[in-house]
Amino acid sequence: MRATVIHGPNDIRIEEVPDAAVQKPTDAVVRTVLACICGSDLWAYRGVAQRQPGQRIGHEFLGVVEAVGAEVRGFKPGDLVVAPFVWSDGVCEFCVEGLQTSCPHGGFWGTPGSDGGQGEAVRVPFADGTLVQLPQEAAGDQRLLTALLALSDVMATGHHAALGAGVGPGRTVAVVGDGAVGLCGVLAARRLGADRIISMGRHPDRTAIARTFGATDIVAERGEAAVEAVRELTGGVGAHAVLEAVGTEESMRTAISIARDGGSVGYVGVPHGGSAGVDIGQMFDRNVALRGGVAPARAYIPELLADILNGTIDPSPVFDAVVGLDGVPGGYKAMDERTALKVKITF
Amino acid sequence: MRATVIHGPNDIRIEEVPDAAVQKPTDAVVRTVLACICGSDLWAYRGVAQRQPGQRIGHEFLGVVEAVGAEVRGFKPGDLVVAPFVWSDGVCEFCVEGLQTSCPHGGFWGTPGSDGGQGEAVRVPFADGTLVQLPQEAAGDQRLLTALLALSDVMATGHHAALGAGVGPGRTVAVVGDGAVGLCGVLAARRLGADRIISMGRHPDRTAIARTFGATDIVAERGEAAVEAVRELTGGVGAHAVLEAVGTEESMRTAISIARDGGSVGYVGVPHGGSAGVDIGQMFDRNVALRGGVAPARAYIPELLADILNGTIDPSPVFDAVVGLDGVPGGYKAMDERTALKVKITF
Numbered sequence: 001m002r003a004t005v006i007h008g009p010n011d012i013r014i015e016e017v018p019d020a021a022v023q024k025p026t027d028a029v030v031r032t033v034l035a036c037i038c039g040s041d042l043w044a045y046r047g048v049a050q051r052q053p054g055q056r057i058g059h060e061f062l063g064v065v066e067a068v069g070a071e072v073r074g075f076k077p078g079d080l081v082v083a084p085f086v087w088s089d090g091v092c093e094f095c096v097e098g099l100q101t102s103c104p105h106g107g108f109w110g111t112p113g114s115d116g117g118q119g120e121a122v123r124v125p126f127a128d129g130t131l132v133q134l135p136q137e138a139a140g141d142q143r144l145l146t147a148l149l150a151l152s153d154v155m156a157t158g159h160h161a162a163l164g165a166g167v168g169p170g171r172t173v174a175v176v177g178d179g180a181v182g183l184c185g186v187l188a189a190r191r192l193g194a195d196r197i198i199s200m201g202r203h204p205d206r207t208a209i210a211r212t213f214g215a216t217d218i219v220a221e222r223g224e225a226a227v228e229a230v231r232e233l234t235g236g237v238g239a240h241a242v243l244e245a246v247g248t249e250e251s252m253r254t255a256i257s258i259a260r261d262g263g264s265v266g267y268v269g270v271p272h273g274g275s276a277g278v279d280i281g282q283m284f285d286r287n288v289a290l291r292g293g294v295a296p297a298r299a300y301i302p303e304l305l306a307d308i309l310n311g312t313i314d315p316s317p318v319f320d321a322v323v324g325l326d327g328v329p330g331g332y333k334a335m336d337e338r339t340a341l342k343v344k345i346t347f
Numbered sequence: 348m349r350a351t352v353i354h355g356p357n358d359i360r361i362e363e364v365p366d367a368a369v370q371k372p373t374d375a376v377v378r379t380v381l382a383c384i385c386g387s388d389l390w391a392y393r394g395v396a397q398r399q400p401g402q403r404i405g406h407e408f409l410g411v412v413e414a415v416g417a418e419v420r421g422f423k424p425g426d427l428v429v430a431p432f433v434w435s436d437g438v439c440e441f442c443v444e445g446l447q448t449s450c451p452h453g454g455f456w457g458t459p460g461s462d463g464g465q466g467e468a469v470r471v472p473f474a475d476g477t478l479v480q481l482p483q484e485a486a487g488d489q490r491l492l493t494a495l496l497a498l499s500d501v502m503a504t505g506h507h508a509a510l511g512a513g514v515g516p517g518r519t520v521a522v523v524g525d526g527a528v529g530l531c532g533v534l535a536a537r538r539l540g541a542d543r544i545i546s547m548g549r550h551p552d553r554t555a556i557a558r559t560f561g562a563t564d565i566v567a568e569r570g571e572a573a574v575e576a577v578r579e580l581t582g583g584v585g586a587h588a589v590l591e592a593v594g595t596e597e598s599m600r601t602a603i604s605i606a607r608d609g610g611s612v613g614y615v616g617v618p619h620g621g622s623a624g625v626d627i628g629q630m631f632d633r634n635v636a637l638r639g640g641v642a643p644a645r646a647y648i649p650e651l652l653a654d655i656l657n658g659t660i661d662p663s664p665v666f667d668a669v670v671g672l673d674g675v676p677g678g679y680k681a682m683d684e685r686t687a688l689k690v691k692i693t694f
Binding site for chain 1: 440441444446448449511584599608609611614617618621622623625626627628630631632633634635636637638639640641643
């Protein structure tokens with residue numbers, strides 16, 4: 001089969017790799033229907049996050065079950081499914097309580113020895129614990145399928161940020177980051193009943209999506225000017241709930257600075273700035289909490305899926321470009337250069 | 348009147364200062380009955396936290412109202428009262444929601460222009476917003492008065508740490524720090540229904556108090572060995588709720604490391620290690636939250652007071668030494684050298 005492989009910084013290739021196959025009785029093989037490129041893949045693309053040369057890449061996909069191992073109970077060939085961005089056994093104490101990202105048997109697509117999501121098929125470990133069934137009718141609806149693809153990561157991650165930030169009715173929310181996760185954070189905040197949602201970004205295409213998703217205010221400034229702008233919008237006190245969806249030192253510093261005293265920063269941007277942006281002295285004096293991390297997408301998919309199906313949310317606008325498998329290297333380039341927000345891959 | 352004054356590192360003096368007096372119609376003057384020395388006072392004593400030479404010091408006291416301004420409604424001369432470690436107006440949005448430490452009109456005892464708690468009397472701004480009435484009968488009960496003195500800071504701060512850490516029934520709790528706040532954190536965790544409480548400390552007198560307060564396990568190790576010990580006690584996974592009551596880089600690093608995935612660190616140790624101990628990468632991967640800060644003692648005093656009066660908790664054992672006002676400099680020395688846990692001052 002063919003799959004996306006990373007050989008080094010700026011070196012993404014499409015190559016022949018061994019066919020995905022059932023290796024353990026709890027495995028399934030999923031034939032990919034849609035996949036996509038994540039902002040976090042760019043850390044590897046840019047060489048900031050290390051990868052072994054020749055490692056697979058991609059962690060967001062949905063598709064059709066092609067084969068299942070002897071112990072798989074919940075799925076059969078032909079089922080339409082979505083995978084969260086980590087696999088998990090579904091039965092350990094962490095899985096049971098909804099923190100599947102801490103499953104001791106879990107793993108991340110594309111790590112050595114596993115298939116990546118940006119390939120024609122994927123061997124899925126612990127299929128019963130990992131996959132979520134989608135309605136068969138969705139198969140013929142490209143707009144709906146695209147929205148469902150967001151469940152694999154960005155919609156679930158935006159929701160995790162909103163939960164970490166304590167979003168709820170009556171809350172004023174600020175979202176740092178206008179990438180796909182930040183935009184999904186806006187959508188998640190609206191879904192959770194936020195009164196007012198301040199989206200921070202300057203790219204007109206992205207702020208337009210933020211408005212569609214529920215942003216009531218846009219702040220285009222950065223750094224200290226952004227902090228001032230949010231303060232001004234919030235009567236001088238800041239936002240109850242801040243979603244941090246970037247992961248740099250500056251974005252974390254901004255997020256903490258614009259939180260209202262007693263508020264929370266829900267952070268989901270993969271940290272690439274160390275803890276230098278975490279101003280613990282300011283957090284202490286103002287009782288600002290920091291809560292987030294890698295999103296247990298598997299825990300959130302059922303409720304978010306229901307709300308996509310009933311029309312409450314539609315994250316599909318975050319995908320603003322589409323490529324076939326051969327176009328994936330160009331998709332990375334487009335996202336790296338910010339000419340594309342999020343690239344969908346069709347098979 | 349006479350009060351404690353700090354002139355520089357290791358230079359605590361008892362001096363004649365202007366009498367405390369009503370200056371504004373919302374003020375009260377409280378004649379001090381009991382006060383004490385706080386672990387956080389030692390940061391100033393050691394020169395780590397800067398003070399102006401001649402500044403007052405001390406922020407924990409209870410006493411008898413001596414005079415009230417014309418607008419004070421809730422108190423009259425003769426009332427027995429306790430003060431939290433900051434004053435607050437009681438009517439702003441932060442006070443109303445229980446975050447009195449963020450009151451825009453609030454302040455900290457001993458800041459320039461205000462009286463400190465370690466003196467014969469204290470001018471209390473916003474008396475109605477700040478003070479809490481104590482039962483008159485307590486005046487004659489030294490053990491009870493001593494327990495009530497802990498409400499001004501350490502018991503409320505331990506409770507804040509426990510809330511920040513998410514302590515509740517069925518939770519395994521670990522407490523980093525065996526000072527008075529850490530010990531009160533043990534007591535607060537037991538009060539909130541924790542199943543198991545691991546107290547981290549090596550000083551036999553302190554671990555004995557920890558046992559009395561509800562600690563089920565003691566870990567004497569430090570650093571990496573402490574992390575291993577807590578992991579071993581918790582089936583390899585760490586504690587759901589970790590109370591950080593020290594404020595150094597090492598203590599924060601330990602606290603985050605011993606938290607179970609998905610758990611919280613409730614931190615109340617005044618940060619003196621910058622953010623270097625905040626391992627954001629580890630927090631992200633394991634979804635460990637950081638929540639705490641300066642405790643809004645005023646918000647907690649009513650419920651904690653009720654539980655001291657009904658015998659549910661008795662924090663008085665954290666006071667293991669007592670001095671008169673002239674003995675205060677020696678009290679600082681004793682606490683700095685760790686020959687005293689917490690020094691009570693009688694007037």
